[in-house]
Amino acid sequence: MKRIFNTLSILLLLQTASYAQQPSGRTTATKIADVLAQQPAEEQSKFLLAMKELENFTPEDVAALLVTLKPQGGPNATVEYATNSYAFYVMQPGKDAAREKYANGLLLALDQVKDKDNKGYVLELLKFCAKNEAVAKVSTFLTDDYLAEKAARVLSAIDTKESSDALNKALTGNVTEKTATAIIGALSEVKNQDAEARIIELIGQFSSDNFQRNAFTALSKFGGQKTYEVLYNKAKSVEFGFDRTNASSLLIEFANNLAKNNNQNLATQVATRVYKEANGESAIGAKVAALELLSRLQPSKQRKELLKISSSNNAILRNVALGLLGNGASASDMKKIASSLLKLDAQGQESVFNFLRTKDSKASIAVIEKSLPKLKGEEAKIAAYNTLSALTEGANTEFLIGQLATASTKEADVLKTLLLTSKNAQTIDVVNKVIGSADEKTQLALLDVLSKRSNPNSAAQIFSLLNSSDSTVKAAAYTALPNVVNDNDFDKIIEVLGKGDAKDVNAAQQAAIVALQNNADKANILKRLSANISRSLAPSSARYFPIFAGEGSDESLKTITNYIGQDNPLRADAIKALASWSNTSSLDALTALLRTEKDATLFSTVFDGFIRQLNASKVNNDQKTILLKDAFEYAQNTRQKNTALGSLRATGTYSALAFASRFLEDKDLKGTATDVVMNITADNKSFIGTDVRQWLEKAQNNLSGSESSYLREAIVRHLAEMPKGESYVSMFNGKDLTGWKGLVENPIKRAQMSAKELAAKQEIADKKMRENWKAEDGSLVFSGHGDNIATVKHYGDFELILDWKLDKNGKEPDAGVYLRGTPQVQMWDISRTDVGAQVGSGGLYNNQKHESKPSKVADNPLGEWNNMKIKMVGEKVWVWLNGELVVDNVTLENYWDRNQSIFPTEQIELQAHGSRVWYRDIFIKELPRKVTYTLSDAEKKEGFEMLFDGTNLDKWTSSTAYEITEEGVLRSNPDAKFGKNIYTKNEYSDFVYRFQFKLTPGANNGVGIRTPIEGDAAYLGHEIQILDDKADVYKNLAPYQYHGSVYGIIAAKRGALKPLGEWNEQEIRVQGSKIKVTLNGKVIVDGDMKEATKNGAADKKDHPGLKRTTGHIGFLGHGTEVFFRNIRVKSL
């Protein structure tokens, strides 16, 4: 633990250190913008950074921040996130200076904020973090009808003498009912007794029940002398019953508080008076409460009296007395109470037993046992049993069993529960001992006990009771059997099973499974059992099937699958066994049955077993998806369809998502489809794009019911947070061949053709293609004749998902996917050993130098659907067949010209071979390609140097806040914990610096020039601002803070930035004190830094960096996301 803390504190220190890099002389507007840009923080480290930022706020900054609040309903969230969190943050130990500064800022804000609700918000903040410094200012709001309540709560939260006095003072001044209510409420929280007289005075002035109740509550808490008569009179006027002012109850509270405050005399006086006078029906509560208080105040004086009434047949008094005697009762008291048991009515007896049990009165055991036969009624007896068991700590098994013969049903239930829960170690042995010779009623009860709690000696007793002449005892013995059997009982059970009645069979089967499950000799036993029944096709053999299903080994599976042949008379029993298999090893058999079973009843059994097992199995998600889509096709009714559809949710695959999306408007299935779509998208944030958006919108419309608004909001939020762009897009719409074309020659030949020639040939090819490729029932089907079908679009790097199926009855079933116009990812009938197909599908068939075979066989049976995912990056290929990785990072060779590498982009084709093929659910995700930049010829000639080409940061200092993305772009990571700046290793004095950058909303960065590596680059060097200066949080910027400005020195022209998300090209040219910044071809700064600062810098700050003539170039991060690429420099 300690080590963790140490590491944590080091982390915190580092964060502070990195924070010190932030410019120290920023304006209020910049500070506010910097904080708001980080709200709300997603992670704690960022949260802490934001809080650190706020520590630099002066009270004026805090007020300025809160002044930006719009009227309620306006876009205040970021300000509220920041200010609320900080109010909690500054209350941590050691932060009192920051807390005081913040509180002063909030007080300042109370003057400056105009909107009354926002003033109220500021008061809410003070409630969490204010101390005495706030008392004077906050008190001034106690006269304001609207804000008094909030102000009063601040003062009660402060809870000091000063705040309490201020409340008191405000109450003595002019008050309205509203302000007085608020102030008195707060006074009652801080318990300021000085207010007593004034509150009593105000009770005369404001007569509403609400006000009086509030006032009485406060008074009762103070426990002052003057309160007595006021509360007493009011309570008496309502006859010590309850009224809206709650006076009677508060009178008792008052007395309790007196007692707490060491004013026992007055407390006793009040309680005695109430006890005497509260006699009406509605006053019973007050009377009892008074008695309770008295017995606390004068324990010895009251005890005798309580003891007397504890044996009373007056239920109220008796219960009150028993309750009050509670902890004070001695052993002899309890014996006395017990001995008067028989004088009481049934309810009284029950109460006394309950009392004795709670008080652990061992001394009364004998008395209770003696009185037992004479007890009045069931409830009293039950209470007695419970009490005896508790007092003997369960060592009364024989006694309890002895009661069973004459017990009522309810009593028997209690007795059984006592046996089941007894912690006495001998309990079950006693049961075992007596059960054989007990009467039948007792036997039944004890069998019930043994069916839930037993020990290894119980089995022998149960086996002998299986032969009981009493049929109910016999049945109960069977029921208990599975719970008691030992491993060595197996043969006995089989014997019982063979001759048992049909109704007892199930229990015997369960018992056999239990005896087998952990049996050391399991394998042999099974073999024997299997051999014994294998020759028999008698219906009784089926009795043993559930044993195999329950045991679940491969051996068992083999035994049962022997019976599923079409003509086997035990087929139905065998199928039932497979469907109820105790593990998932019968899944394959069930899958086969799912595809073939025609009988509706058996199919239903198979279907349910299949779904249950598939869900429980470790089958990978892609294969699960395929199997569930199959099951959906085979499903015979809506229930089954919904079951298959719903199970797709757990696969989380895109294919499942797309499948479910088709049923969002189906009246029988849309509920399930909505659930699947919602959950898969929520769990897989990478599934984005037009289709996903549409599906989620449909799902949202399908939601109804009172709690669906949260779900709808979750969808709205998910949609709002979904990044722009596409992930998987559908390549085949299921209806026609849009997006597809015929095949013309090969890529090399096509490249040699003229556009005209190609167009002509394409037209012919398209015509031919349409003869052989058709959209049928949502699938893309090839007839078995003709040529490949190709995508209209060309693809570079991508992930392709599709389902495919070969023709079971076709001649030489074979197909494939051409990647970038090149053969091929292979699909074929793996039984075609003559052509080597036994290696499986998925291999890069035409490779010669690199591996051409898949690493394993993962094909589904011929004629069934398969799923394939193909990933291609550069010349490398990965293939997953039915979720199994069968090709891992293998180069695809160029079949058309073996001397050249694979084409960088080309069309994707589905291969035509000699038999029918089906494709469906074809999706592609294009992957961004990494680009490497090189200097242009002109730049080379001019002497530019490449600083970052997309591959490495060799010329830069190391920083964890910058990383190269997959696309080869330098990204400033907003989640970085420290080290937000990155610098060139070399120093430059006069130079031209060119780079491209892309902004994100609210992005903030900067180019440091001529800067040292340590310290605040904007001041110790210069900073050329990089900023999304159109973001709302930056609307109050000074011109010298706009994008491109020499920070604090020369303002840039605005308007040259491209829209967010697009790349900008910028050049910075520095020569001596002259500086020129060109953005997207437009000069936005052209000035002289010396000239610009001759009368001081625009930001009125000292810029020691102006004296530097050389230094590093760097990017100065600000905890936001910015992208850079193609960075070049030339020294002048």
Place this chain on the structure above:
Amino acid sequence: MDKQNSSRRDFIKKSLIGAAAFTIVPRFVLGKGYLAPSDHLTKGVIGVGSMGRGHFGYAGTKTVAICDVDSRHLALAQKALGGGVKEHHDFRDLIQNPEVDIVHIATPPHWHGLMALEAARSGKDIWCEKPMTRTIGEGKKVKEAIAQHGNIFRLNTWFRFDSNFYGMNVPVKKIKKVVDTGMLGWPLKVTISKHTGFDWKFYWVGKENLPVEQAPKELDYEMWLGPAPYKPYSTHRVHTTFRGYWDYDGGGLGDMGQHYLDPVQYFLGKDNESPVKVEVDAPQQHSDAVGTWRKITYTFADGCQIILDGEGTEVGKAYIEGPKGKLYRGFKSDIPDLERKLAQYPDPAPQMTDFVEAVRTRQKFALNEENGYYSSTLVNLGLAALRLNRTLHFDSDKQEFVNDEAANRLIDQPMRGPWTM
């Protein structure tokens, strides 16, 4: 059994004795309200929106009065009850209604404490929706008032004694039996995640920048707010979506947390104890609207942990992990022959699960103001850590945070006058 476990058992034993403490004012013998055990006790339901109307159906009692601050709810409730039921606008009138034996509280949580206190002081028995109270301080006051007035109290979550527990396929009693045998060892770590049923409801969130709207004339918004700070009306603030705002509830954790946490508290034997540390992994929270969170970890003094895993990414993770064994979803275990081993142990002590019977015989209900206070406190500890966005340390004996004024200001949050506890 190792030493730690045995002292834990003693502790449970002691707490059970405490839990069965006797009562002072037996409602059923107060005279007019007396009913023979076969007769129906009467109840009044406060808050008859969607949740409250569900309370009409609870068996063994008859609804004789309803209360709501929205007249549309009253109309719907009256219809559901077949008409003729006494309507109240002010809950205090319903509580004082002499026809009412049992007060059902089905309002948003910011009212639970006040109403329970009022009902307790009026000698009524109480059936209260979860979470028991919105703050730890209010919970303490309700607990004290009931101890003083002897009411029978039940909290409306039932998994500790009824139904199969989420994702486990068995009732909690059986899980407790496994824990009590010591087969899993000690201390235990319980992970409640999506994988074991902990679902999207944990993301019930509020909205920032709520539009200011005119409150509908059927709703007494002032009374709906009651003790909560005044804020302008917005539809999303009230009825069914109030859960997303700190002033009334605490999002999915506030609303659903006790369902999941209470049974765990029960089988860990923590019915009389609070964790000493709460850690939270969540985005920064807004001042008004409850946001999402990723993970909340509770640690008890003996090292037991409860982890609320909001994202539930670890599929297949054990539900309970101990040094000697684990229990998984569907009551699977790595302990061989668990069922037969279990058969030799005694069952956990029976619980009083019949509320009518509890009321009639003045016995504490299985989930009452004592253990309910502790599981409600689990919820409220999580919410405090969430709001403050940091680890909190708690003193279980004193029931307050350790040297942490910011957190302690969340224990007792002053109310808007005239409401006070």
